[in-house]
Amino acid sequence: MIESIALQSVGELADGISNVWILTVSFLIFFMHAGFAMLEAGQVRAKNVANQLTKNLLTWSVGVVVFFLVGVGVSNAAAGAGFETPFMAEADAGTAEVYINWLYGAVFAMTAATIVSGAVAGRARLRAYVTYTIALAAVIYPVVIAMTWTPEIGLVQEITGTGFTDFAGGMIVHAMGGLAGLTAAWILGPRMGRYNDDGSANVIPGHSMTFAVLGTLMLAFGWYGFNVGTAGVFTSSGAFNGAVLGRVAVTTTLAMAMGAVGAGLVAWAKTGKVDTLYVANGLLAGLVGITAIPHIATWWGALAVGLLAGAQLPLVFSFVENTLKIDDVCAVFPVHGSAGILGALAAPFVHHNLQVGILDAFIAQVVGVSVIAAWTVTATAVVWYVLKMLGQARVTPEHEQEGLDLSEHGVDTYPEFGDEDGVVADGGFVTDGSTVRTDGSVATNDGDSK
Structure with a gap:
């Protein structure tokens, strides 16, 4: 009897520790919104700072409510489990974990949503951006997790026989957000003055390098909640999960560092200068690159993925800017999109203990990336094309020239x-x-x- 009570107490203690852990890392991930706000505000013109900050505030405020009322239910329904949301839970002792798990999912969802704001900065109507945030939180992101994280057997495993690996959302959250941002920016068109008549691009610098770097470091801090937080304190058998926690912590840190190095080196090779903003965004690209695989990557794999994720940043940004002619203001596609895709595809090649064939694992990753990309681009394009046809996607040229702070909010950030x-x-x-x-x-x- 005493032994039974003791075992029950240990189990309750383990559950309590796990719940507190999930809440703590959820708060860390929420803090990343402060980082996004500073990073994006620093990369826009002074006349658009308040608009960018407002978008970050409303991404969370509108999106999290929509995800609570609709998004979780859509995800469950799309996975074949029926429409069931957290507010349908009975008000009993079991509700606490339902709410905790919902919050943990919500901070991931809102990270995907807020990425888009950086791509459409300087010309998107606030109402258009909020409309897209509602669509993303209610349907677009929930369908992505229904294909990957929500079901017992994901869509990729049903197709290929091998599961899709994405530990903390490198593809599901970040690359999804990066692809959505690129699509929205393409449909909106570039900012006034971004391109000359001959197609050459003009640089429109952000107003504060200090804000951008501060935001980068705030995001990096919160990222430990993103990656390490996904590794639970205990395994499914109740043992301490120290080995996975340690691996995730070290691979996240190494990839972060090498992302900054890789971007800085390529920028230096191209221009003879080490561009500060490339170094900052390269650090983030390294983090995005490792986010799908920190639990399985070797230490050398983390170094390689981080280096490649950072190195591709200046190259992909140049391709988007000069070849595709898409005005991705905050470089959300090379930071979140292509870096996330790279990390997901690298999974079989840096795995410390791969249990299936490399080709089988790689095919599963390619299928997963392709399915998520196709759905995200298609759904995003539909929403923004409809808004564009209704004349609600973009501000007027006069308002764009004046600045969105005045035209959309009636304030001057720097009076x-x-x-x-x-x-x-x-x-x-x-x-x-x-x-x-x-x-x-x-x-x-x-x-x-x-």
Whole structure:
């Protein structure tokens, strides 16, 4: 009897620890929204900062409610389990874990949603972006997890006989968001002044490198919740899951570091300069690259995946910018899309203990990537094309020139840099031959600063 009570107490303690762990890592992942806000605000013009911050706030606020009321039910229904959402749970002791697990799923869903905002910055109507967020939280993302994480046997395993590997959402969350962002940016078209008549691209720099780097480091901190948090404290048999926790922690860290190195090296090789923003985004690309496979990757595999994910960033961004002519403002596709795809496809080649043939595993990964990409691009294109046909996708040229802070929100993020007379696109003003810069200094026509 005493032994039975003791075993029951141990089980309750283990459940309690697991629940607290899930809640803690969920809070860490939620904190990533602060990182996204800073990263994206830093990469847009001063006249669009408030708009970008508002989009980040509404992504969470609108999306999380929609995912609670509709998204989880759609995911369950698409997986063949019937439409069942957390609010349908009975108000008893068992409800707590239902709610905890829902929150854990919700922070992943909202990460996928907020990625899109960086791609469409500077020209998308707020109402259009919120409409897409609702569609993503209610249907687009839930269908993706219905094909992968929700069912006992995923769609890929039914097709190929081998399961699709994505530990923490490198493809399911990040690449899905990156593909959605690229599609939305393509349909919206580039910002005014982004391309010349001959097709050459103009650089439109962000207003704050400091914000961008701060956001990068905040995201990296929260990423430990994303990856390490997915590795439960205990195994299914109740043993401490230390080996997996340790592997995930070290592979996440190594890939993160090599992503920054890879992007910096390629930028240096191309231009002779180590571009700070490429280094920052390369660090994130390394994290995205490892997110699908941190539990199985060898240490050298983590180094290789991180290096490749970072190295491809300047190359893919250049391809998107100069060949596809898509204005991906915050480089969400090379950071989240192509890096996530690369990491998912690398799974069989860096696995520390592969139990199936490399070819079989690779085919499963290719099928999984292809199915997710096809659904995401198609569903996203439908939503944004409808909005475009209704004339609701993009702000007017006058509002775009004025800045979305004023046209969409009626605020000026940096009021001390502007004036009612002669406001220009970057938020400064020109009067009497002088220009007020966004740092508050005054540049005169003779080149002096005040």
